[in-house]
Amino acid sequence: MYRIWLQLVAFLGGFVVPGLLQVSGMEIFTSSEVEAVNGTNVRLKCTFSSRSPVQAQSVIVSWNFRPLNQGPEESVFYYHETSYPPTSGRFKDHAVWSGDIMRNDASITLHEVPPTFNGTYICQVHNKPDVHGRNGEIILKVVNKVTLSEIGLLAAAVGGACGIILLILGIVVLVKFCRRRRSETNIEMHERERKDPTVW
Template structure:
């Protein structure tokens, strides 16, 4: 029993402090807040504490996907004065000024798409005990889809395939896309037309002449819709191109055939008539015998090739007239 006074006194002291208001508790709505672009948003923050001279209130902002540690202030209240700050300073204020009666609602005017993110309401009032001095509010700025851009990629001839694409640069929530065909022309068969509402792509396969026409893409979200149109013209393969390609192939084959025939004929002619070759010891018919002057040789050759001597032994040279010594 001797040990009871200690815990009993601590519990009593804690209860006294809580009853005296020596605690900070911030409350905000847990439901996400959404506001159309260009309108005014009111972010309600309530708190309970015994406001004193050290009371301070801060509103801060962090972009989507970033940690709270990267938040930056947009409004202060301290020492009885309000201090808007940052890029939103001209558009933020408090509905309750001074915010010393338990409510500190932030008012943000002329909402921009970049205002989408998390807003932090933080109360600091030392020496009050901190229990839950921070509240988070998620704000989504609603933006209608901007005018989408339509484009086409792929073959536009019969039997080919093509892809129609559609995309909006702005829109929150993210728009969905739906392609429709305009006019009274028959709609392509379901198997040849597949679309993705998220990416905005329409794939057309096994094109036919009846696939030609005007296609409209509609981008839609809860703020509105916008559309663009694209005209698709499916044509048959050009006959002139086919004929030209066929003629080119035939000319190529003919050229190869002529070249091969000429080579074969040249090889055969070369085998029948081989080139004459002369050895160093062979006597050419037009050679000049030793002892015969060049003038005589020219004279003999002028008489024609028909008057050739009957044999080499009949040729008389100067050297043959010399006496032979035995």
């Protein structure tokens, strides 16, 4: 009975494992979060890798948008051999193709982003017959001004501290130099007074 179960598992595994390998064939890479200043352009970078050879006619790219209020998804952009920008809706005249399929790049650029573009952008890439894989998702935050990242704040703090230390060291060296100069001047004057008998 044990051998029968092993044979059954091995038999079913022959179907399941190739299916899993096929599902994991397409990989999509995006940033998790992007920040853009209100009214500026922002590139939403999406790259991919596929087990199947990449050809211009075999790759299909679609970008969708999920608003912050969890409303229905909207189409942002579609690409198959050529770009198909939106002809209506909030992304009309805002979304343009900036990718290169032969370099595994499916990126788009949004022009003059307003606050209504806040939300999640979903990048989907299919390379027939490799159509399986997880989508890439980017959260776009449209802000009135750029905020410093934690790394930027840390760099500014370290730079400021180094600047203050250098300033203090400079002042200390200058004070010591002035004191030594004054001391040397006083010694010279005493020497002159001692050597010159006319000085009272």
